Amino acid sequence: MDLHGYYRSSASxxxxxxxxxxxxxxxxLSHHLRKGEQHDPAYLRLNPQGLxxxxxxxxxPPLTQSLAIIEWLDExxxxxxxxxxxxLRRARIRAFAQVIACDTHPVQNLKVLARLRQLGLPExxxxxxxxxxxxxxxxxxxxxVANEQxxxxxxxxxxxxxxxxxxxLFNARRFGVDVSAYPRLLQAxxxxxxxxxxxxxxxxxxxxxx
Amino acid sequence: MDLHGYYRSSASxxxxxxxxxxxxxxxxLSHHLRKGEQHDPAYLRLNPQGLxxxxxxxxxPPLTQSLAIIEWLDExxxxxxxxxxxxLRRARIRAFAQVIACDTHPVQNLKVLARLRQLGLPExxxxxxxxxxxxxxxxxxxxxVANEQxxxxxxxxxxxxxxxxxxxLFNARRFGVDVSAYPRLLQAxxxxxxxxxxxxxxxxxxxxxx
Numbered sequence: 413m414d415l416h417g418y419y420r421s422s423a424s425x426x427x428x429x430x431x432x433x434x435x436x437x438x439x440x441l442s443h444h445l446r447k448g449e450q451h452d453p454a455y456l457r458l459n460p461q462g463l464x465x466x467x468x469x470x471x472x473p474p475l476t477q478s479l480a481i482i483e484w485l486d487e488x489x490x491x492x493x494x495x496x497x498x499x500l501r502r503a504r505i506r507a508f509a510q511v512i513a514c515d516t517h518p519v520q521n522l523k524v525l526a527r528l529r530q531l532g533l534p535e536x537x538x539x540x541x542x543x544x545x546x547x548x549x550x551x552x553x554x555x556x557v558a559n560e561q562x563x564x565x566x567x568x569x570x571x572x573x574x575x576x577x578x579x580x581l582f583n584a585r586r587f588g589v590d591v592s593a594y595p596r597l598l599q600a601x602x603x604x605x606x607x608x609x610x611x612x613x614x615x616x617x618x619x620x621x622x
Numbered sequence: 623m624d625l626h627g628y629y630r631s632s633a634s635x636x637x638x639x640x641x642x643x644x645x646x647x648x649x650x651l652s653h654h655l656r657k658g659e660q661h662d663p664a665y666l667r668l669n670p671q672g673l674x675x676x677x678x679x680x681x682x683p684p685l686t687q688s689l690a691i692i693e694w695l696d697e698x699x700x701x702x703x704x705x706x707x708x709x710l711r712r713a714r715i716r717a718f719a720q721v722i723a724c725d726t727h728p729v730q731n732l733k734v735l736a737r738l739r740q741l742g743l744p745e746x747x748x749x750x751x752x753x754x755x756x757x758x759x760x761x762x763x764x765x766x767v768a769n770e771q772x773x774x775x776x777x778x779x780x781x782x783x784x785x786x787x788x789x790x791l792f793n794a795r796r797f798g799v800d801v802s803a804y805p806r807l808l809q810a811x812x813x814x815x816x817x818x819x820x821x822x823x824x825x826x827x828x829x830x831x832x
Contacts, residue, residue, distance in 0.1 A: 460765035461721060461758070472710050476766075477724070480716035487709040499697040500682050506690035511671060514687070514724040524729060527754070531743060541737070548671070555670035556686075 413438040414468040416458065418445045419618035422517050422579035423478035424465040428618075429575045430482045432609035434489045438467075442620035445522055463523075479513050482572060494572045505566050505573045508556050512576040516549025520583065539587055546584040553577065554594040562596070563603035574604055582615070623648040624678040626668065628655045629828035632727050632789035633688035634675040638828075639785045640692045642819035644699045648677075652830035655732055673733075689723050692782060704782045715776050715783045718766050722786040726759025730793065749797055756794040763787065764804040772806070773813035784814055792825070 415431065415438040417424030431438050443449040443464055450462045458474040459466040467475040467484075475481045486494045495502045518524070520542040528538045557565045557573070565573035581601055584591055591598065604610040615621055625641065625648040627634030641648050653659040653674055660672045668684040669676040677685040677694075685691045696704045705712045728734070730752040738748045767775045767783070775783035791811055794801055801808060814820040825831055 461725065461762040463725070473714060475710075475713045475717065477717035477720040479724070480713045480720055483716060484709050484713035487712065499694050500685075502697065503685045503690045503694035504683060506693060507685065507687035510687040510690055510723075513720075514689070515671065515673070515728050518725050518728050519734060527751070531747060531751075533741060537741060544737070552671040 413470070414441050415439070416441045416443055416455065416466040416468065417464045418443055418450075419615045419621045421445065421464045422521075422583060423463070423513075425579040425582075425613055425615065426478045426513075426575050427465045427467065427481050427485075428613035429578065429610055430485050430494060432612055433492060433494065433570065433575075433607075434485055436485070436489060440619060442618075444620070479509060479572075479576075482575065486572075492569065494570075494575065496566075496571070501566070504556070505571050508553055508565060508573040509576040511549055511552050511556070512580045516545055516580060517583070520545040520587070542583070542587040543589050546580065546587055546589045550580065550584055550589070550591070550594050550597060554597055557596050557600070560596075562599050565597075565600045570604060570607065570610070574600055574610075577601065578604055578610060623680070624651055625649070626651045626653055626665065626676040626678065627674045628653055628660075629825045629831045631655060631674045632731075632793060633673070633723075635789040635792075635823055635825065636688045636723075636785050637675045637677065637691050637695075638823035639788065639820055640695050640704060642822055643702060643704065643780065643785075643817075644695055646695070646699060650829060652828075654830070689719060689782075689786075692785065696782075702779065704780075704785065706776075706781070711776070714766070715781050718763055718775060718783040719786040721759055721762050721766070722790045726755055726790060727793070730755040730797070752793070752797040753799050756790065756797055756799045760790065760794055760799070760801070760804050760807060764807055767806050767810070770806075772809050775807075775810045780814060780817065780820070784810055784820075787811065788814055788820060 415427060443455060450464060456462055459476045465478055467481045475484055495505055525538050525542060528541060560566050564570050565577060577597060577600060581591060625637060653665060660674060666672055669686045675688055677691045685694055705715055735748050738751060770776050774780050775787060787807060787810060791801060
C-alpha cells in the first residue's frame with residue numbers, strides 16, 4: 413500500500429496511526445501542501461479533491477477520505493479493533509470522530525484559512541477563526557466523553573476517537589487554544605503517548621518533516 | 623425514536639431519508655436554527671454541539687452526527703442496506719459521503735456563514751463562499767462516480783452516497799451554483815425523485831416548513 417500524505421496533515425496523521433495500530437506497512441509518499449503539490453494532475457487522478465490522504469492499493473481503486481480509509485482498514489484487518497462491536501458504542505465513537513473530522517478540522521484547514529486570507533482578513537482574524545473552530549469542536553468532544561471510562565476516549569483501548577483527537581489537539585495548540593479546558597481529552601492524549609503506534613505517527617517523525 | 627431536526631437542515635434531511643428508506647417511524651421534533659433554539663440548555667444536554675440532528679432512543683444515549691446515526695440505523699436495521707457488503711465498495715461510498723459531510727456542508731453551514739458576516743464580509747462574498755464550497759465538493763463527487771453504473775451514485779439502488787447528495791444539491795442551487803456541470807449527480811438525483819422515501823424527506827414536506 414502507498415499512503416499519499418503530508419507530515420503535518422491531520423487527516424494523513426489519522427491514517428498513519430491506524431496503519432501503525434494494525435501493524436501494516438505502507439510506503440509514505442509526500443505531497444507538499446504548501447507548495448500545492450496536491451494539485452498535480454497525476455495526483456488529482458487519485459484524489460479528485462486534491463486533498464491528502466489517499467491510500468493506493470495494489471488491487472483496487474484508490475481510497476480517499478481518512479475516516480473511510482480507517483473504516484476500510486478496520487473491516488479488512490480487524491485486529492486490534494478501532495471500533496467495538498456494539499452498534500450504540502460504535503455510533504457514539506463515530507459521532508466523536510465526526511465532530512472532529514466533519515465540523516472542526518475542515519473549517520480550519522489550509523484551504524479554508526487560505527481563502528480567508530484571500531478575502532483580505534488579517535492574520536490575527538484568521539488565527540482567531542481557526543481557534544474558534546477548535547474550541548467549538550473540542551469543547552463538544554470533552555462533553556461527549558465526560559462520563560466515559562478512561563484512560564482513552566472510550567475505555568481501556570484506543571479507538572477511532574483517539575485517532576481523530578490527537579492531531580486535532582496539535583492543531584488547537586498551534587492556534588493558541590488553551591487545551592487545559594479539556595481534562596478528559598488530555599487524559600486520553602496522555603494514554604496514547606505510551607503507545608508506539610501513536611508515537612511513530614507524529615509529524616516530527618515523518619521523512620518529509622521540516 | 624425522536625428525531626430532533628429542522629426542516630431545512632441538510633444533516634437532518636439525510637437522516638429523514640434513511641429513516642424513510644428503512645421504514646422506521648420517528649417523532650420529528652423541530653429546533654428552529656435561525657431563532658437559535660439549538661442552543662437551549664435542554665437541547666445541549668442531548669447534543670453538546672448545539673447542532674441538529676440528534677436521534678433520541680428509548681433505551682440508550684442520544685445519537686448525534688448524521689453519518690454516525692445513519693450507520694447505526696444500517697447496522698441495527700439492515701434492510702434495505704445503505705452500504706454494500708464489499709469493504710472496497712463501502713470505502714468508496716463512505717468517501718463520497720464524507721466529501722459532502724466533512725468537506726462541503728460544514729464549510730458552508732449556517733454557523734460558518736454567520737461568522738463570515740460577523741467579520742464584516744458583505745452578503746455577496748458570503749454567498750460566493752458557500753457557492754465555492756459546493757463547487758469544490760460536488761465537482762469531486764462527480765468525478766468519484768463518473769465510472770460507476772447508474773442510475774444512483776453507486777449502482778441500481780440508493781445508498782449513503784445518494785442520501786448525502788440530495789440535500790447538498792439543494793444547497794448548491796440555493797447558492798447559485800450551476801449544477802448542470804454534474805450530469806452524473808443529476809442522473810442520481812432524478813432516480814431518487816421516483817422513491818417515496820426521498821420524496822417525503824424534502825424540506826417542504828416537513829411539519830416545520832415555512
